Amino acid sequence: MRKKRVGLQSNRIYLSERDIPKRWYNILHDMPKKPKPPLNPKTAEPISIDELAVIFAKGLIEQELSEKQWIDIPEEVLKVYLLWRPTPVVRARFLEEALETPARIYYKYEGVSPSGSHKPNTAVAQAYYNKIEGVEQLTTETGAGQWGSALAFACSYFGLKCKVFMVRASYEQKPYRKVLMQMWGADVVPSPSKETQVGRKILESTPDSPGSLGIAISEAIEVAISDDKTKYSLGSVLNHVLLHQTIIGLEAKKQLDKVEEYPTIVIGCVGGGSNFAGLAFPFLLDKFYEKRKSLRLIAVEPAACPTLTKGIYSYDYGDTSKLTPLLPMYTLGHDFIPPRIHAGGLRYHGMSPIISKLYADGFVEARAYTQNEIFDAAMKFFQTEGIVPAPESAHAIRAVIDEAIRARKEKKEEVILFNLSGHGFFDMSAYNDYILGVLEDVVLTDEDVNELTRKLSSYPKP
Numbered sequence: 001m002r003k004k005r006v007g008l009q010s011n012r013i014y015l016s017e018r019d020i021p022k023r024w025y026n027i028l029h030d031m032p033k034k035p036k037p038p039l040n041p042k043t044a045e046p047i048s049i050d051e052l053a054v055i056f057a058k059g060l061i062e063q064e065l066s067e068k069q070w071i072d073i074p075e076e077v078l079k080v081y082l083l084w085r086p087t088p089v090v091r092a093r094f095l096e097e098a099l100e101t102p103a104r105i106y107y108k109y110e111g112v113s114p115s116g117s118h119k120p121n122t123a124v125a126q127a128y129y130n131k132i133e134g135v136e137q138l139t140t141e142t143g144a145g146q147w148g149s150a151l152a153f154a155c156s157y158f159g160l161k162c163k164v165f166m167v168r169a170s171y172e173q174k175p176y177r178k179v180l181m182q183m184w185g186a187d188v189v190p191s192p193s194k195e196t197q198v199g200r201k202i203l204e205s206t207p208d209s210p211g212s213l214g215i216a217i218s219e220a221i222e223v224a225i226s227d228d229k230t231k232y233s234l235g236s237v238l239n240h241v242l243l244h245q246t247i248i249g250l251e252a253k254k255q256l257d258k259v260e261e262y263p264t265i266v267i268g269c270v271g272g273g274s275n276f277a278g279l280a281f282p283f284l285l286d287k288f289y290e291k292r293k294s295l296r297l298i299a300v301e302p303a304a305c306p307t308l309t310k311g312i313y314s315y316d317y318g319d320t321s322k323l324t325p326l327l328p329m330y331t332l333g334h335d336f337i338p339p340r341i342h343a344g345g346l347r348y349h350g351m352s353p354i355i356s357k358l359y360a361d362g363f364v365e366a367r368a369y370t371q372n373e374i375f376d377a378a379m380k381f382f383q384t385e386g387i388v389p390a391p392e393s394a395h396a397i398r399a400v401i402d403e404a405i406r407a408r409k410e411k412k413e414e415v416i417l418f419n420l421s422g423h424g425f426f427d428m429s430a431y432n433d434y435i436l437g438v439l440e441d442v443v444l445t446d447e448d449v450n451e452l453t454r455k456l457s458s459y460p461k462p
């Protein structure tokens with residue numbers, strides 16, 4: 001008789017530092033149909049490298065446009081990654097038991113990074129390429145502070161100055177990530193500010209403006225344009241950002257290999273799309289070439305900002321003030337200011353052009369949940385697995401739980417892998433609202449979306 005395995009089984013699948021991936025995976029090489037290029041809004045022609053070079057480092061622009069399948073990770077970047085990478089893949093056994101599901105659930109935990117999310121994977125790379133080109137300062141925007149703290153951390157390792165325009169409402173209401181950024185030496189400015197024309201103009205007409213991400217992006221870009229030792233840095237959406245995040249999925253693949261597993265479903269939350277892409281793209285490579293045709297990839301977004309599930313596929317601006325190129329993407333319109341839900345990192349009107357194309361071509365599924373749905377899921381995860389998830393990541397967890405319950409009902413064996421993109425230790429006020437029962441469920445309706453996207457009908461079609 002075969003002996004049943006007894007005793008302790010480990011939950012964590014580690015990867016030794018030696019086995020850390022040495023190259024990023026570029027999905028543009030393998031996409032059957034590629035997204036169209038960003039356009040200069042004045043000419044409607046593809047934007048030139050020189051135009052992009054005003055705000056971004058050349059090394060990053062090269063990656064933005066590259067179709068090379070594998071891109072070497074510089075040794076200096078790998079050295080910093082080794083501070084927290086490889087990150088663990090964890091089998092969520094207690095969650096599985098609580099759900100009585102036959103599904104095996106694994107999560108890749110990116111919350112172990114210094115700033116607590118996946119964002120340093122690209123921040124470190126971006127700081128490095130800027131540093132070797134002689135740039136002295138990076139500017140950026142941040143909402144609740146996840147991206148700003150990741151870039152502040154990365155700049156501190158490469159001796160760059162870092163100026164972060166932080167949406168004023170968050171600056172006042174959520175001071176702790178501001179403190180974290182300042183501890184890494186960043187200059188954190190509440191936006192709108194008096195430091196830029198854009199900011200001064202808004203303050204003149206609205207002295208108590210709470211600010212928005214769109215305004216903060218415009219301020220950060222203005223500072224980068226007006227000083228040639230300063231460049232701008234973006235934490236999601238663009239091709240090079242997604243590229244840097246693929247280290248997540250490349251590691252996860254090796255880790256699941258070690259226990260002879262391969263996912264049937266891969267799940268991630270989407271704001272601009274970078275953590276989902278980072279986990280999913282290395283697996284999608286197999287789906288393209290028919291080896292894993294039935295693999296499902298699910299992107300999860302808030303019902304208050306349903307870019308993929310309700311938005312339209314059009315060229316649109318990345319910011320409110322129309323300073324960015326036109327990008328081919330799913331969008332709710334660049335004037336949309338998403339309701340103040342707690343998943344600040346998912347409050348973006350647009351979506352990565354690569355993910356938009358994959359969704360339009362049917363390679364990726366999408367769904368949307370409300371705040372109470374995702375906090376119910378976050379609590380279940382916390383009470384079984386012991387980690388406080390970021391409200392963003394809780395969107396992925398909601399979808400995981402729903403898929404695991406479906407697997408139980410259909411008596412189907414599934415292997416679910418999801419990205420726990422960050423921890424929620426800075427989001428205790430959100431959990432407090434949940435406990436007090438005062439979380440609002442905001443849903444964007446079709447009428448709202450029609451209204452918001454009406455003027456895009458005259459924009460170029462992707």
Ligand SMILES: *Cc1c(COP(=O)(O)O)cnc(C)c1O
Nearest residue numbers: 146236271272273274275345422
């Ligand atoms: C910023 C953020 C997100 C959303 O950004 P993507 O580019 O879509 O990944 C998700 N989770 C966490 C923890 C974040 O900080």
